[in-house]
Amino acid sequence: MATQAFQKIYTKLNQVTKATCSVSATGIGNEELATVSGRLAQVVKIMNDSVTLQIFAGTEGIGTDAEIIFFGKPPTLKVSEHLAGRFFDAYGDPIDGGPKVEGEEVEIGGPSVNPVRRKQPSELIATGIAGIDLNNTLVTGQKIPFFADPDQPFNQVMAMVALRAKADKIILGGMGLSNDDYLFFKHAFENAGVMDRIIAFVNTTENPPVERLLVPNMALTAAEYFAVEKNEKVLVLLTDMTLYCDALSIVSNRMDQIPSKDSMPGSLYSELAKLYEKAVQFPDGGSITIIAVTTLSGGDITHAIPDNTGYITEGQLYLRRDTDISKVIVDPFRSLSRLKQLVIGKKSRADHPQVMNTAIRLYADAANAKTKMENGFDLSDYDERVLKFATDYSMEILAIDVNIDIDKMLDTTWDLFKKYFTKAEVGIKDEFMKIHWVE
C-alpha cells in the first residue's frame, strides 16, 4: 500500500514477540491498520503511549528500527459488482492477475444486524444429498459447519453443495488451504461454468498463518454487500475454521492472555459468534448462508474449537464412511440442522418430519442390533429386518453420490418401510399412513 502524506510514521520499536510488536506512538486508534517494515499489522492494545500491533505475516526479521506506518483506519475492503469472479488474498488484493477492484471502501467486521430487522429463514436449500435435504435440511440464512476428520472429502462435498445450492454468489473464504485444495475449488468452479458467481479470499498453507484472521471478515463483508445492496442470496464457504482458531490462539498467547480450555483464548466463543452470526435472512430477499468446515483432531468434539462452534452454529454435519456399503454418508445420528423444522413439512411434503424421524429411529435400532451381533448374541427377527433396512437406507438414500429430489427421497423411504416393517413398528401418524402406506 502506498504511503500517504497524513499517515503517522514511527521508527522505534520497544518490544518484539513472535506475532506482535510495540511502539511508542500517540493518537492511534484501537484496531487501526499499520505496516511494520511493509508487513500489514493491526493495533490490538494501547497502554498510555505504548501501542501493541499484531503483525499478520509474523515478526521474523523485524528489527527495532523497523518503519511503522499507521493508516488511521481499520482493515477495509472495496466493494462493488466487480468483486464477482475474482480471487483475492487475505488482504483483499487480487491473486488472479486481474486489476484492483474499485468500489466503496467499507470497514470489515462491521456492526451486527438489529435482531428485530431480521427475517425468519424460510427458504429451503436443495442439494440433492439426502443426508442433508431429507435428514438435515438447510435453509437460507443458516450457519452450519461440517465437523470432519482431516482425511475426509469435506471440501469436495462442500463444493458439491455450493454448486447445487442455486446461490446468486458463492464466496469462498479459504484459511490454510493447501495449494491442491485451492486449485480443486478453482477448477470445480471453472468446470461448473459459474466463475462469474464466485468470489474467493484465500490464505494458503504457503502464506503466514496470522493473515488468516482477516479472511472470514473479508468474505463476510463482501457477502453483506451483495446481500444488502443487491438483495442477493449469498453462500459463504469457510474452510478450515480450525486453522482460523489456531491463528487466534497464536496471537492471544503472544499477548500473554490467560488461555482457557485447549490453549484457546477465553473469548473464542465471542470471536466465532461474531463471524457466524453474520448469517442472516434480510426482509428484502437478500441472505447470507454460511457453510463452514471445522476439522477435528482424532474425532474429538469436546475440544474447544468444535465445542464452541457447536454452541454457535445452527447444527452440524458429520461425514462418515459407511463400511457396509463402502461409501461416504452424512451421518444421520450426530448431524443436525437446527433450522430444518422451519421448512420441513411446510416447504416439503407434510409427511417429511415423521418419515425422517422414523427412518432415523429404525436406523438407530439397526446400530443396536449390530452391537448385539458383534457381541455374539442371537439376533431376533426384528434385528434381522432393521439391519437389512439400514443397508438399503444407506445405499439408496444416505450415500453422498445419490442425487434425487426430496419427494423421491420420501417415496423411497416409504418403500423401505413397507418392505421391512409392520405398520405398528413404523408408528407414523394415521393421516400419513392412509396416504402413503398403500399395499
Place this chain on the structure above:
Amino acid sequence: MTKGIVKGIIANLVMVEVDGPVSQNEICYIDHKGVKLMAEVIKILGKIAYTQVFESTRGLTVGTPVEFTEHMLEVKLGPGMLSKNYDGLQDDLNKMDGLFLIRGEYTDPLDDDKVWRFTPLAKVGDVLTGGDWLGEVPESWIAHKIMVPFVMEEQYTVKSIAALGDYTIQDIIAVITDKDGNEFKLNMIQRWPVKLPVRAYKQKPRPFRVMETGVRTIDTLNPIAEGGTGFIPGPFGCGKTVLQHSISKNADADLIIVAACGERANEVVELFVEFPELDDPRTGRKLMERTIIICNTSNMPVAAREASVYTAMSIAEYYRTMGLKVLLLADSTSRWAQALREMSNRMEELPGPDGFPMDLPAIVSNFYARAGFVYLNNDQTGSITFIGTVSPAGGNLKEPVTESTKKAARCFYALSQQRADSKRYPAVDPMDSYSKYLEYEEVQEYLNKNVSPNWVSTVIRAKDILLRGKESYDQINILGDDGVPLSYHDKFWKSELIDRVILQQDGFDPVDQSTPMKRQRYMLELIMSICDAEFAFETFEEVMPYYVQLINICRQMNYAEFDSPDFAKYEANLQQTVAERKVK
C-alpha cells in the same frame, strides 16, 4: 461530575484516569468523536478506573474524554414494557433505525407520549414505602401497578394522588412526604440499579405451589415450584432452547420474561415471529401480550451480555411487586459467565477453575437468590420462577458454571446427549434429573390435594419403574435376550412405555407440545395401570411387539385432542389390546 481521560484500551476494557471520585459499577460515557459509548466501572486502582465498554471500541484513542454519571446501570421501569423487545441495556430495539445496530445509539425503553388510564389505589394520608401501590393502569391485560419507587425505603405519607383519568408516564400522579415533611412528586417512572436485588416485600417463604409448564417430564416427574429455581444443562444441540421455548409457550404464568443471553439471533427471531401469532393456551390472548424479550445475541457486545440477565431480573422483580406470577427464562447463563471470564482475563485477575473468576459461585447464587415467592407488604403474593440454561464446555457437567449453578438451583433438568441422539425429546434424563421441591412437604401436600390424592407416590412409583427398566436393560445387554428371565424384558418394556408415552413429547406438534395437568394425571394413571398389570408372554420375542403396539396407540392418544372422539377411540383400542394379554 467526575471526568476522565482514556489511558489504555484492550478490546472492550478501557482504562480511564479520573479527576475525582468514582464508584464501583458507576456508568460513564466515553466521547468518541461525538459518539457516546456507554461503559461501566468494574475495578478502581488509585486514579485509574477500569471500565467495560458496552460497545465496540474500534478507533478509540488514548486521550479521549470520559464523563461519569454518578449512577449505576439502571433499568427504567413503568407501564409500556409488555411486548417490547429490548437489548441487554434495555434499549427498545424496535425504535432503532436501519438494518444494523449503530454504535452509541440508545433508545427509550418507555413511550413518553402514550396515555394511560390511571385508577388511584392509595388515599391521601396513607403511609407507604417503596413498592407499595399508588394506583394502577391497564397495560394490555395486566393491571399494572404504579408503585412508590423501590429506592424510597423510608415511610412516606400520601399528600395528594391523581384522580381517575388519562395521564402520560411523565405526569405527576402522586405527591408524598417523608417524616421531615420533604415532598416528593412521583410520576409513573422509576429507576432501579440492576445489580441490586429489589427487597420491596414483607416475606419470602419456601415455595409451596407448583408451576405448570405443560412439559410432562417436568410437571409429572420433577415439578418446579412457583417461585422456584431450576436449570437445564446440556451439550449443544440437546434441546435446551427448544425446551425453554416450550415452557415459555405453555407455562402457567402471568408474565414471561425471556433473556436471550449470548445465543443465536435466529432463535430470538423465532420468538419475534411466533409469539405475536401464537395463542396463550390459558387465556386465548396472543403469547406476545404476556412476554418481554431481552435480547443480547452472541454477536452483540460482550459486556452488555452480562448486563442483560440483570436487566431481565430487575424487570421481573418490578412485575412481581405488582402481585404477578412471573416466569424468567435465561438462555444461556454460561454466556454470561463467559463474559465475566473475558473481562477478568483482560484485567489479569488471578483466575479460578477454567479461567473463570474466583467469585463465580457467589455471583451465580446471588443471582438465583433473587427469584422466589413473596408476600408483599399488602399481603398479596407475587413470584419469580427462574429457569436458566447452562452450556457446559465439552458437555462435561463437572465444569465451574454447571457446578456453581447446581448449588444455587433447586431443580436440575439434565439433558442427555444419548437421548438427544436417539431423538428421545425432550432429552431430559429421567434418572439424573431431580426436583428438590418434590421433597418439600408443602409441595407434596399441594400436589396430592390439587392433582390427585396419591399423586406423589404414583410419581415415585413411575420413577422406580424407570430405574428398574434401566437395570433390566443393562442385564439384557450383558447376558443376552435369552440369558435373562422373561420378566426382565417385561420390566424393560414397561419403563419404555412410560418413557415413550409420558416423558417423550413432540415439541412441534400442536396438540402434544403442551399437556395440561389434568391430562398428565389421566395419562400417568392410565399408563401406571398398564404397568401394574401382568401379561402373558410365551417367549421374550413376544414382549417387544406387544409393547410397541401399546406405545403406538398411546402416542396416537397423545396426538389427539383430550376427550375428543379420536382420543376415546384410541383409548378403547388400547383397553382392548391390554385385555387380550392381561392375566392380572
